[in-house]
Amino acid sequence: MTNTLNIFRKEFRGYFISPIAYIVISIFLILTGWFFFSTFFLYGQAEMRGFFSLLPIIFSFIIPAITMKLFSEEFNTGSYELLLTLPVSSLNIILGKFLAAVAFAAIMLVPTFSYAVFISFLGDLDWGPVMGGYVGAVLLVASFSAIGLFASSITRNQIIAFITGMSLCFLLTLIDKILFFLPESALNFFQFLGADFHFRNISKGVIDSRDLLYFISVCFVMLYSTNLVIQEKT
């Protein structure tokens, strides 16, 4: 447990040492800020729904950019050998890296809280959906981070890790929109597999155990797969 924390701390600090963190945070804030506020005043409603509906798509490429280096870089520089010969288990490594990515993405979300404060001055903001939205956003970030971590564990090339992670995240986000031509019953099934559907439910302010379970399952499956990939490498 202490070693999970040690690895978490190292990875988390690592984000802020390299310029990538600041670039990713800036891009995220510019994109969400622009897309959200460009239509916000047209609707004239004091709510954050527009902002949260952007998140699955934007996270689909921002989160893999955050996670792509986690394993790939270690494989590439060979530092993975040093890490693995320290008294840590693969569980320590995976959890430490995963939590670092989630924490970093959560920090990235913090400035957007000012949008909510700002809107609450403009009109009567309903805080329920806003809070639900942030809870959902963190769950979404966690699932996508797990996917990104998995993508990073299968290759030593960061670009491949990024593209693989992005494709998987986009698939989960858009699966119900891609399969619009299927009959209703089949579509409902695929919709249930999509991250977007569950995220929309939570960001309405309704925290349903089915949606929670969905995100937790995605995390679990992806982290477990990462573990399998890593065991296979030894």
Add this chain to the structure above:
Amino acid sequence: MILIENLTKYYGETCAVDQINFDIRKGEVLGLLGPNGAGKTTTMRMLTCYLVPTSGDIKVKDFSIKDNALEIKKLIGYLPESAPLYPDMIVYDYLRFIADVRELKKGSIDSRIKELAGICGIHEVMHKSINELSKGYKQRVGLAHAMMNDPEILVLDEPTSGLDPNQIVEIRDIIKKIGTEKTVILSTHILSEAEATCDRIVIINKGKIVAAGATDELKREAGSDYIIQVSLKHGNFEEVSSTLRSVPEVSDVILISDENEILDVHLACSGKKDVRPDIYQAIRNNDWILMEFHKESRTLETIFRELTKEG
């Protein structure tokens, strides 16, 4: 201390390490020699629990790498080849991270890092980022990393590769100093280094052990053939050759050079008897001036070449 039993590792179809057995005693410096691709690094990686063997086992104290990998990792400090440290980290932060993972007591971390900085000579780079370091300094930081928790066993994969001669001597001295109380396993392809630092040597070729034993013993066993080098002034090769061949133990006389009236020859000798008095006598009976005369003891190099040559 360490017992390696029938250790085998396959990478797909290729066999990197094939059924090797040896043991390492406490407080011993063991050298793992072999040509490139012989399986030295693979063996070390299995010992440090980075790779899982295809079959066989390694026991460190009472722990087996199959069941107690974590315990074994705590006992071993490992420096991989070319010290692949995290490039973006600052040396101090890196050592601090290692100290945390190695579970050093909070109060003793700073003093331990200082101590290691002294031993490894890295005081002046403590606040540099690792990717700015020269190879020698990186290697030293790697050594500090390996020694962080004062482990009972140190595994060093080519610890002196890429260092300048002064640094090599320094690192060797460090290894020798550690070797008096710790168990050290190092791999190298520099034979003089193995001779100078190791108590015992294991030579591996194509995944198999081809020779193992105490360094001196190995040199003694190497066979009874040796070479004597002689430099003579005013000698011509035909005369010298025929005269020296008359000594029974000399099997061949090889011309090395004949410049400025100085003749350099190598005498290939065999047999257990020391032939130097006979040769000297033979030379004295002629009108040659003896410039140089010495017996080249068979170094590990010759043994190594014989044992590991192709075919």
